Amino acid sequence: MTQNIKFIQGNEVCVEASLYAGLDFYAGYPITPSTEIAEHLAKKLPQLNGTFIQMEDEIASICAVIGASLTGHKAMTATSGPGFSLMQEGLGYAIMAEIPCVIVDVQRGGPSTGLPTNVSQGDVFQAQWGTHGDHAIIAMTASNHQDLFEITVDAFNLAETYRTPVILLMDEVIGHMRERVFIPKSGELPLVERLKTSFKSGEDYHPYLPREDGRLPMSDFGSIHRYNVTGLAHDMWGFPSNNPAIVSGLMHHLIDKINNNVHEISRYKEYYMDDASIVLISYGCSARSARHVVENRRKRGEKLGMIELQTLWPFPVHLIRNRCADARYIVVVEQNMGQLVHLVKMNAPRPDKVFLCNRIDGVFISPTDIRNVLRVIQGRGV
């Protein structure tokens, strides 16, 4: 049996996985460290009869993606922090109008232009709260190329399932690092296709009337149902409304469809958690160093465990509450001034025992950095 094995950058893994998931429209604007995604898709999409377009900026990119998605295509854009800031307006639109799409943010140091070629995980909160107004969001991440492939496919599946934009939070290390990846065969990973309305021509189709299970069957632009799509609060026809009952119903629908399905949306991995007294919680590239420390300490008989989060938003509250109940210490390893650590503290049984291990200087956090923090916590000095 031959296997399709590649040794490629994370950005290219994202490309391979998005095509596997059915991507056929990409709009983007060049920005380090995400540019390779655009470059590879510029070559591959036309070969597959798909569409690639380089837009005039990131605002236009996400808008074009939304327009393409409405015609029934799986659509994606990719960027980094500064471009992600510009995309917040369109992201909010996609949330409000319930347009499935995937937005990749290969994180670099910020704020502002920051550190274009260096790693950071500074956009975790921006992914959730970057766009204005109350809303729920799905944000995914991965720490190695094999996982990245599956998580990218997942991102497309979740976007279609919940009719919402999904953010894939990569980082500079994962994006640029080369690593072995097995490309799954067609059919090996499940794919979610768009739920289309069964209403026939002439029947009164309500594009924004959720079914009992909260899902909204779509009708493609250009096909038999003509309806209105807007970023304004809207009724079941998609027509603007400021009727309090309608607005309230819409807001609850938009937030509940994601937050009531945290269990279905949460992806994570855990290592040695059954008897762990010290738990490392990490994600993305930081989880690589955390995992290294855990494996080494286990060999020495120390009871370290680890949870690697792959779904960051909606935050898996249940996971922290249930799996960390017996932990003596929790150490959150992330490359920012402490973002996810706040969520862990809010939900851990003993917030005073939750510590941050971080780096914010653009240098990839090393196992030594984590070991030093563990020594301090354990009262053994540095």
Added chain:
Amino acid sequence: MSIKQFIRERFFPHIWCQGCGHGIVLNAMLQAIASLGISKNEIVMVSGIGCSARISGYVDFHTLHTLHGRALAFATGVKMSLPELNVIVPMGDGDALAIGGNHFIHAARRNIDMTAIVMNNRIYGMTGGQFSPLTGYGMKATTAPYKNIDHDFDTVELSKAAGASYVARTTTYHVKQLTEMIKDAILHEGFSVVEVLSQCPTNFGRRNKMGGAIEMMESYKSLTTPIGSKAKQENPDLIERGVFVQKELPEYCSEYRSIIEKINKGT
């Protein structure tokens, strides 16, 4: 063919003030579409934010009411995905040329096949009368209470320079000409711009002592002249009406399609 079939009566009454020119533009646009006999399912109307942008809600096409200034970017995604659709983008002056200026010039540069109708009432009407890039030097607005010191764009010159392959201008007074221009623009394969001077008596005319809607429309008769007329030579301040550009240039979606055909040949 009656234009009533294109209206979503369920969503009326509309939000426009008495005397607003935008209803005239809507009428002309629907007359143009009716005379072309395009199926309703083949039209996508994409609009941004503002009084003009509300047009999309009232018509029975595939309608996409987007973000302020971004309509052409959304429309680009729709058109590139399904090039056989007719994409029409009604825009306001601020929507098209202030917040959306970048998208406007780049859509024109690509020569992507869509029809931008710039409904120029020289003011931000929906927010109550702030100056736009087309208000003009010396005029008054709530954010220019003494006088406006911002110089205005010339929509036609800007569109020409940016590469639009069809550029026309008229007014709500010249409604037959407007209908013909919108027809031409929809049929034209490439990026088309139709600028329509459209009166806003509530927030522009009143503040600038231009009278009501009737006086403003009459002024369109006296302040404009056909392209190249003798009157223009005698009075350079007159605004020219007519088709300024109409040329065959490679269209963006066709160009992309030809790349796909070329690279996939023989594979």
